[in-house]
Structures are given as structure tokens and as C-alpha cells.
Amino acid sequence: MQTSIATVSISGSFRDKLAAIAAAGFDGIEIFEQDFIASDIAPRDVGAMVRDHGLTITLFQPFRDFEGLPEPHRSRAFARAARKFDLMTQLGTDLMLVCSSVHPAAMGGVDRMAQDFRDLGDLARAHGVRVGFEALCWGRTVNDHRDAWEVVRRADDPHVGLILDSFHTLARGIPPDSIRAIPGDRIFFVQLADAPAIPMDLLYWSRHFRNMPGEGDLDITAFLRAVAATGYAGPLSLEIFNDQFRAGLPRLVARDGHRSLIQATDRVRRAEPALAVDPPAFPPPARVDGIEFVEFATSADEAPAVEGFLAAAGFAPVGGHVSKQVAVWRQGAITVLVNTETQGFAHTAYVAHGTTVSEIALKLPDAAAAAARATALGADRLNPAPGPGELSIPAFRGVGGGLIRLLDDGPDLGPIWQADFRLTGADTAGAGLTRIDHIGQTMPYDEMLGWALFYTAIFDGAKAPMVDVIDPDGLVRSQAVQSGGLRVTLNGAEARRTLAGRFVADSFGAAVQHIALATDDIFATAADLARRGFPVLPIGANYYDDVEARFGLAPALAARLRAANVMYDEDAGGQFFQLYSLTGPGGLFLEIVQRQGNYAGYGAPNAPFRIAAQKRAGRPAGLPSR
DSSP states (O other): OOEEEEGGGSOSOHHHHHHHHHHHTOSEEEEEHHHHHHHTOOHHHHHHHHHHTTOEEEEEEEEOSOTTOOTTHHHHHHHHHHHHHHHHHHHTOOEEEEEOOOOTTOOOOHHHHHHHHHHHHHHHHHHTOEEEEEOOTTOSSOOSHHHHHHHHHHHOOTTEEEEEEHHHHHTTTOOGGGGGGSOGGGEEEEEEOBOOOOOSOHHHHHHHHOBOTTSSSSOHHHHHHHHHHTTOOSOEEEOOOBTTGGGSOHHHHHHHHHHHHHHHHHHHHHHOTTSOOSSOOOOOOBOOOEEEEEEEEOOTTTHHHHHHHHHHTTOEEEEEESSSSEEEEEETTEEEEEEOOSSSHHHHHHHHHSSEEEEEEEEESOHHHHHHHHHHTTOOEEOOOOOTTOOOOOEEEOGGGOEEEEEEOOGGGHHHHHHHEEEOOOOOOTTSEEEEEEEEEEEEGGGHHHHHHHHHHHBSOEEOOOEEEEETTEEEEEEEEEETTEEEEEEEEOSTTSHHHHHHHHTTSOOEEEEEEEESOHHHHHHHHHHHTOOBOOOOHHHHHHHHHHHTOOHHHHHHHHHHTOEEEEETTEEEEEEEBOOOGGGOEEEEEEEEETOOSOOGGGHHHHHHHHHHHHSOTTOOOO
16 A cells, blocks of 8 residues: 655645655655645755655645636636646656536536546646546535546546545545445545534535544545455545644654554454455554553652652552662552652653653553554554563553553563562552543643544544533643543643643643542542542532532432532433542642443533632632632
8 A cells, every 4th residue: 555645734844744744654745736836846856855755746736627617718727737737747746636626617517527538638648647536525516426437437538537535425425335336447546534523514624624534533444445345556645634733743743644544444454354455464453451550750859749649549658669769559459650760761751741650551462462553553662671680561652752551461460560570468458449440641632633543543442522621711622532441531732721731831741630540439438538638629619509400419419529529420321420639749630530330421511610620729829810
């Protein structure tokens, strides 16, 4: 498979785009004409620059408003085409995209348009190039790939073919299986784009809300399966119009794009094994069994505050690393490492972010297979050197630059704790906390879709619908991802003054803002935490008056919630209880949760009130609210 991306998909100058696209591993680029014109670089030099980056120019686009025009518009369209064909020769590409006309004078008529393309094919042949016809889903007379194919079929010229774009097919609800009847050698090019399911004008939707395959709601797998069934063997290219991507870092958007293409073809292979698709097969996604540990990177001076925070939450020290300054704290099935090394990865994370969660270790049925899948999908593998006698454990760079380690699940995960640590076996019942329920990761909003793709591409997981969290100072977008025992809430910050935005800024891009710990009895846990001096976040009385009325709670339960500062939510599956800490070292906070029944959410309706309480609690005494 030849992978390609349109230059319009990412931000930056033409040189910036080329560097990012090449570094991400793409084979080629579509040159969007506006990018070429804006570059002020001679066509032959552009072609040389592309080749110097190890890329090919897979397509030149777009050529607009061509077919079905009366004179004198028709003659002008052919004159424009001849100029573009000359330009393509200088650039070093042989294929031009012709998108269906939106010209107000376009008359339509399949035979008329077929004759236009037959004549254009003659002109293309004389220049040694080809043209592909794409149906824009808002085209004036052609807005369906089936009609575009009929025009191409009747033109019956080897220099005229069809170009397919997943957005234009799926956005109109056209059955993608209709593609299977098209001969693969008559399809000249395939473009991919996903999009969230938002009912709106097709043109506006396309120009602002496209995203990478797997980041939206369109059935890209069904589309690609139909394309593969035709025997098409040409490039798969991304054409993404997205306001956030065009404001993001080119290297990150390009990296996510390349991962999305590999993931998309992998899904086709698994959905329809008889189809021949590249690249070669790699291990399937596996469900995560759970989180084995999280590691805090800090300093010797700041460690007492971190450990005091843990002790107040009911954790106890149970040992340490055999050769490093890493203490092990446990409660129930929760393990937290506190790393105060003055060299190595954790120290680098501390220098960059301050006290921070530098590492998360995940348990999987086969860590080596998961690592091979992550590598195939372009995850950034890190290999911190193990010390004498220590295990070498696969590790990848995650959100905020932190490590994600992959461990083989098994009885007590004996090897890592026996080889790398010395444990005392002390009682860790603590305050009744049993396991990590979920981890809240915060990032700039323009990185959020990419990290959701990261988790769902590498692990066998699913995304919950995105929700808007109202902060008194702006909006935060939140999306939960779950794979077996791994739950992550991704929170995208746009506004600097939001709680999430402040965390990103103050921690210089750290990822984990909070950790949610599960209990089977939140009121017993709350009482135990109170005895230990746990710094509970106070929730305003207005919240409890509202929640009692909103859910029709028994007065006795409402009184218990109010007395313990516990928040409440419910859905069709069950009930959810939440208790928050004040903000602790490094800007992190803890959440204590109890799920009853089959409650599947994360208490999103409570988030605005929790954030408001956190802002009140974090405001110095005597300062008014904004």
C-alpha cells in the first residue's frame, strides 16, 4: 500500500509540511494547488524538494468546474486544463483530480459530460498525464460516485478514471458496497476522511470537521472493504479539512494520519480476511486486563508531600526498588511508585513537568504481541536501559511524553516484583480502596482526537461519545476510552483559564491530572479518610439541594451525601458516587468512586460543579471570584 496525504491536511509552510509528512512515514503527497501557489517556489524545484524527502507526488488537485459547461465556459475550462497539465509535468506528477462542477452554468447530462471527459482524455494523453473524476457530495449535477463512474465508463478513455473519497460517499449515506461493481483498474485514486456525525450543510461539514479514519463516526471500514474488493492497488491518501488540525503541530497531525491509515487497513484485513491488503499482518488488538501501577516522578524534597498525600488516602509503604530511589506504596490492588532518582527517564519527566505521573504500567495477555502492534502503528518506543538484574519491559511514549509500559498478566506479576523490587508484604487494606477505576488525562484540544486514536488502535477498546464539560472560564471537551480494565478520560483544553487549561500550562504539558480509585462502600471510605486527615474537596450546599430534587433521593441518602461531600449520578444501568480531594502535589487530585449496578459513565453531569468547587478551594483567601 502506498500511503499519501494531501498537503492541505496539516499546517505550516510547504517545507514544514514536507518534513512532517516524510518523518511520519508517508510515501507520497497530494499537492493542493493553494499550497503550491502560496509557496512561491518554482514547480521543478517543488518536485525536487518532494523527491529529496523520499516522497512522490501522487496527485495534483483540485481542478474545479469542468464538465457540462456551455461555451465560452467550456473552451476556457480546456485552456485551464492545458496549463495545469504543463504544470504537472514540471512538478513530476501524472494525475490530476477533477471534482464535479458547482458552476451555476453547468448543464449536466451524462453523455455531454462523458464527451467532455473523452476530449479531456485526448488532451491528457498529449501531455502524458491522466485525470480522475470525483463526485463532490454537494456537486451541482454529479454528487454520487455511481454517477461519476457512469460518466467515466461512457468516456471510455484509458487516461480518464474515477477518484473515490470516503467522505463524499458516506456523508450522503450512499451504500459503499456499490463500489464493488467498479473495476479496480478504472479507480485511479482513493482518498479517506472520517467525520463526527453532525447534521449540517455538507460543504461546511466537509470543510471544517473532517478527521482521520477512526477518529469520527463514518464507516470507513465498510468503504475500504468495498474498495479492496475491486482489486484496487493504488495509493490510499488522506484529505482532511479540519480547523484544529490546521492549527496543530504538523508532525503530530502527520503522525496520527499515518497511524490511522495503517489501522484502517488492519481493520479491513480482520473484517474480511479474503481481501488482499497491505501492510503485512501484525498482532490483533488485545483488551487490557488492568493497570498494574502508576509512577510519580518527584524529588527528594517534594517526596514527603507526595507520600503524605498517599498516606492520607490510606496507602502504606511496602518496599522499594533494588537499586533505585523508588518507593512502593499499596492499598488493595492499587500500586503507586514514588521515584526520586536524580537521573533517568523519571528524573527527566520531573525536570520537565515538576511532580508528575511519569509512567503507567498496563497488564495484557501478551505484552510482546501488544508491543509489536504498537510498533506497527507507529508508537514511539522507548527503551530506558534496565539496571543489573532488572527486567527489560516494553515501553512507549504516551500522552504528555509519559511512559506506557506493557506487562504480561499472570499470578501476581511475580517477575517484575521479584526481580526489580524488595517488598515487605505489609497489610494494605487501608481506607477500603480496591483498584484504579480510571485515569484522567488532560491535553490541548488539538491533540485529543489523536490520543483517542492511539488507545483504540493499539488496544481492543471503544470510545464513548464526546461530551462538553462546562468550566466557569470556558469549555473542555471530554471523551472516555475503555479497553477491558483500562479506563481513560481524555480532556481537551482550549481555553487557558479553564482548570484543565491551567493544568496543561502550569505543568508544561503533563498528562495525568487525576486518578480515580474505586471503593465498594464510599461512605465507609469517606469516614476512614476523614480520620486520616484526607483533604476532601468541599461541595456547595446548592448542589445537594438540586441533586436531591433532580433524582428524587431519599432525604436520608441526601443527608449522607451532603455530610461526606460525596457527589451523585445515575443512569439506566445504576448509580455512581464521587468524592474528590483538594488539589495535591503537582496539580494532581484524587477521585474516590463507587459504581453500583451497571453504571457506565464518569459522572459528567457533576463536572461543572466539581470544577467550580475546585476553583473556589484553590483561590487564595480574600480574593473575589471572577
